[in-house]
Amino acid sequence: MAESQGVSAFPLPPSQYVKLYTDDNVKRGRAPQPPPPLTDTYTMFGAQFNSDDTIIRPLxxxxxxxxxxxxxxxxxxxxxxxxxxxxxxxxxxxxxxxxxxxxxxxxxxxxxxxxxxxxxxxxxxFRPHQARETLRVMMERQKKERGEIAERFEKHLEKVKELIQSSLRSLPDDFSFDSKALVKTELLQASRQQNGIAMETEPCDQLDRMMCDIVDGMN
CATH class of the missing domain: 1.20.58 (Methane Monooxygenase Hydroxylase; Chain G, domain 1)
Known part of the structure; x- marks a missing residue:
């Protein structure tokens, strides 16, 4: 724990200070602000330091x-x-x-x-060099993992393409997409011709009637 001129940098003991950072307090903005940075001297592990000292001081x-x-x-x-x-x-x-x-x-x-x-x-x-080396190893590992994920994705994509091509080749030559779920063009055109005049005066009712006729024709 760093102390400034014998005074603790935290207004409360650490065990109580941390408990104030609950999810509800943080969400509502009630969590206390962190203590201000030290601007003078402080003691750590029994030794006195200045806030502007270099990280690795000369002997x-x-x-x-x-x-x-x-x-x-x-x-x-x-x-x-x-x-x-x-x-x-x-x-x-x-x-x-x-x-x-x-x-x-x-x-x-x-x-x-x-x-x-x-x-x-x-x-x-050697600490700065160690930090750079650790970061380099982490980035290389992440690059390798992402490369493996991309490679697996490419393999799955190729398998999906092969399945689609195989399914298309297995379809018969005279296969037609006609289905009861598709509206018959002839029925739709006939309904429009029969109700063309009435639709101009009562569009909502005539449209409902036309759709009913189409559904009846599909059954």
């Missing part, structure tokens, strides 16, 4: 001595740090066995602490 700004040059190979420096940590750990074990009360024990612990801080710093410098 010098944190009060640590730099053990590697400004321009360096991350892979090479990480290997060197790993080797140094192992050597200092073995030295510390040997020191504890031979002389547990020696003041050099504190020096070795400080050296190990500094080495771990440097390794953690170098690993953090």
């Amino acid at each position: 010098e700004s944190q009060g640590f001595k730099r053990l590697h040059p400004q321009n360096y190979d991350h892979k090479r420096e990480l290997k060197k740090l790993n080797h140094s940590i192992l050597v200092n750990f073995l030295d510390l074990v040997d020191l504890l066995i031979k002389s547990p009360d020696s003041p050099k024990r504190t020096e070795k612990l400080e050296d190990l602490n500094l080495l771990f801080i440097h390794m953690h710093h170098l690993i953090n410098e």
Whole structure:
């Protein structure tokens, strides 16, 4: 939890603050607004930070001595740090066995602490690259999934086309689309001729009568 000058950034405890964001409150606009962004210093995990600090701060700004040059190979420096940590750990074990009360024990612990801080710093410098790589992998997976879906859709479409073509080829050559559901042209024309004059004076009634005659002729 980030705090600004010892004051919590949330007006309520987090457990109660989250409960105010119910579906009904959000729908009615009653959910509280999020806290404003911090504009000064804040503490996190016991360390004090400024709101305008860079995400990955230089070691010098944190009060640590730099053990590697400004321009360096991350892979090479990480290997060197790993080797140094192992050597200092073995030295510390040997020191504890031979002389547990020696003041050099504190020096070795400080050296190990500094080495771990440097390794953690170098690993953090890989975070932007890790984020880009993770995004690239996600996009490639989505592209692959969508390609597979499009391919399956094309296969189903081809099957549907084959079924339609097969059904059309199986129809007889003298197949006719005449059906009782279709209105007979002759009956419709006869009804129009018989009721042509009356339709001009009573269009609604004559149209109803004409449709009834057509239905009777279909039965």
